[in-house]
Amino acid sequence: MFGISNFGLFLVAVLLLNATPGPDTAYIVGRSIAQGRAAGLMSALGISVGCCVHALASAVGLSAILAASATAFMFIKLAGGAYLVYLGLRMLLAKQTAGPAAAGSGDLRSLKTIFLQAMLTNVLNPKVILFFLAFIPQFVRTDAPQKTLAFLLLGVAFAAISMCWNSGTAFLAGTLARRAGRSPRVRLWLERTVGATFVALGAKLALSKT
Template sequence: MISFGITDFGLFLMAVLLLNATPGPDTAYIVGRSVAQGRRAGLLSALGITAGCCIHATLSAFGLTALLAASATAFMAVKLAGGAYLIYLGLKMLFSKKKAASASEPQLDLRSHKTIFLQALITNVLNPKVILFFLSFFPQFVLHDAQHKTAAFLLLGAVFSVVTLCWNSGTAMLAGTLSQHASNNPQVKHWLERSVGAAFVALGMKLALTRN
């Protein structure tokens, strides 16, 4: 790691684990999908979130994240779009029709797979807090005079993405399993979905109203 100009790698790993353990829009989305559509949907969501992290890491490595954060107008647009998208997803869950009980997970077609993945990706990419995280957090673990800064950022981004995927996949499996046990009671499952939808709306409003 030192050859890439990366420092305090152990501290970096610990910080990444703590970050993933802190609930946020990404966790809410994964739990929501797992509750509503089962473990497969949750795992697809985890993949979408990870793909978003890869995009953030790449933009950060080439300095594009800093340019976005420096523009008040662009940053405001991303913030409002991210908040509105979370509110939209939450309202869809709040006003979804109650489904009959099922002992097995819902069957998803290819189109549903793509939709779940893309929605997770968009949720992550349009989260300004993630943008600021990559902008402020990663540089602390790259030496100022490193010769391969871009490679260092990309490597840290890859490590971050792998840890995030593992953590989020575990979250999806746990939430999906608990939801499956509750699926025999459609009333319980329906209110679980509504609770997650309400959380989405609250997160979206908080995100949109957060000061730059």
């Protein structure tokens, strides 16, 4: 239907891919720990929208152009790595605030900011660009009359599954953070750990050869 093949296998593959930790998961966990479930869910939504952006770019051929241009790809890779390092440093350098309502970190952000940062975390990851170019076409029939539509439908399905998975991650991390909220030191330690993970992921992304 719609030129899509092996849709069941596609769903299983997407679930397995979402189960693999990466920058998206780190951001969701970090925001959930810092600000609770609502922030984590908004992070999940931003990342899902980022997946839709990649799907649209793949459908119109923009991702192929970026992948083919060494300069453009390098620029996206460095920008993505620098952005992750920036987010990580913000968490590492955030000062602990007093009081039970703000136990943990003073790095509190609006839901709009969280949404935009989560989306950028996904959009600026060049490995996601390559993933969509290499993964999605495997489930589009070569004789499909509307290949662009097939790309978009698979991208939306990918985003929907990611939203469900990431929402569960946000709920779990938010719940654990709430329990750890009684101990500001524990919560601050969790945030510092996620921040350090962001810095490491950003450096790895920027320095990688692919």
